[in-house]
Amino acid sequence: MTWMPGQTVPKVLQGLIRAGGGADVVHAHMTAAECAAAAASYCPTRGTPLVVTRHFAGPRGSSRLGGLAAKLIVRRSDAQIAISGYVADRVEGASTVIFPGWRARICRARSESPSC
Numbered sequence: 001m002t003w004m005p006g007q008t009v010p011k012v013l014q015g016l017i018r019a020g021g022g023a024d025v026v027h028a029h030m031t032a033a034e035c036a037a038a039a040a041s042y043c044p045t046r047g048t049p050l051v052v053t054r055h056f057a058g059p060r061g062s063s064r065l066g067g068l069a070a071k072l073i074v075r076r077s078d079a080q081i082a083i084s085g086y087v088a089d090r091v092e093g094a095s096t097v098i099f100p101g102w103r104a105r106i107c108r109a110r111s112e113s114p115s116c
Contacts, residue, residue, distance in 0.1 A: 085097050
């Protein structure tokens with residue numbers, strides 16, 4: 001497993017291009033990384049599944065540029081993870097809920113929490 005952090009879309013894209021494909025899966029968190037991974041999927045990572053994780057309860061793309069990025073991400077993503085049922089119910093597209101490990105125990109005990 002290789003972890004490739006990047007602080008900007010160009011840096012994430014550059015890292016993915018430099019890696020040159022060969023990954024079993026690309027997993028991206030947050031819109032900027034998702035956008036870069038989706039863009040890279042047309043070059044060196046073509047055919048590599050892209051999985052994105054949704055952290056916020058709402059659709060992507062509140063700005064004009066964000067709307068364009070959202071279309072690219074949705075078109076290219078092969079699977080989507082949501083960090084809670086609350087998030088999964090409020091984002092576009094199907095999501096598999098995977099709780100952060102430390103939070104899942106708390107959620108079972110306090111099921112009234114909207115973040116569970």
